[in-house]
Amino acid sequence: xxxxxxxxxxxxxxxxxxxxxxxxHNMDFYQKILQTKFFGRKPxxxxxxxxxxxACGFIYCLELGDLKYYTFAFxxxxxxxxxxxxxxx
Numbered sequence: 001x002x003x004x005x006x007x008x009x010x011x012x013x014x015x016x017x018x019x020x021x022x023x024x025h026n027m028d029f030y031q032k033i034l035q036t037k038f039f040g041r042k043p044x045x046x047x048x049x050x051x052x053x054x055a056c057g058f059i060y061c062l063e064l065g066d067l068k069y070y071t072f073a074f075x076x077x078x079x080x081x082x083x084x085x086x087x088x089x
Contacts, residue, residue, distance in 0.1 A: 013072075017058065018080030021051040022087065047084050052077035 024030050025047055033039050043049035055073035 014076060014079060017055055017076050018051055018083050021047060021054055021080050022084050025050070025084070026088075048077050048081045051080035 034045050039045075043053050052073050055076045056070065059069045059073060
């Protein structure tokens with residue numbers, strides 16, 4: 001894999017994961033799920049938290065255990081929070 005392909009794939013992940021979580025959070029079905037007793041709390045109701053744990057899930061499933069990947073999860077969560085603020089305002 002070339003360096004360009006690695007950069008493009010990383011940029012796609014940096015935008016795909018946050019946008020996926022934002023779309024899921026803004027669905028009416030998900031809002032009804034959040035009104036239940038179990039799911040109506042963190043990390044399910046917060047975009048920052050749920051994006052972080054979603055990215056950690058991807059890292060775990062892909063078996064990438066290095067610390068830099070968890071920094072990636074944190075930065076993806078911050079990107080999701082900023083995108084959500086821009087999209088909903």
